[in-house]
Amino acid sequence: MSQRVSKSKFKAQALEFFRLIESSGESVVITDHGVPKFEVRTFLLQTKKPLDVQYGSVLHFDYPTNPVAENDWEIA
Template identity: 55%
Template sequence: MVILDYDDHMKPSSEEIQETQVMETVSKTEFKAKALELFRGIEQTGESKIITDHGKPTLEIRKLLQDKPDPLTLLRGTVVKFETPHDPVGENDWDLA
């Protein structure tokens, strides 16, 4: 079952429609009985599933894709001012608590 809902000015060409991935549909009843199995399948294959309620699509379950940023990228731009990084630290530079 392929579900396409487009505005008239955004309709894809017939070639684009053929390239659209067909997602498997699963009824809520079947999902309830096989949820863990379906979750594992989605995690392994990455293929989405459409959950239907009385034949109408209501939910889409898909694998979460998260980009893990490089730790150095996260730190980029966080140093506000760093003058003379090679100068030794003097005793007067330390705050005594």
């Protein structure tokens, strides 16, 4: 569960909050007059390769050996 803190308190104790976020892994929500405005959390490096996102997106291809022209593409 994330902790909520005002902007002024976060500004005064930013390094403490950074250490807390780093050690616990929980996020901190920064509020402005009680309204959530920002969320500070640890950075998670994505290990997916860019082409992995496209994996499985071609469902059917009638003639895989024929050349493909620019106007042959359909956008779903």
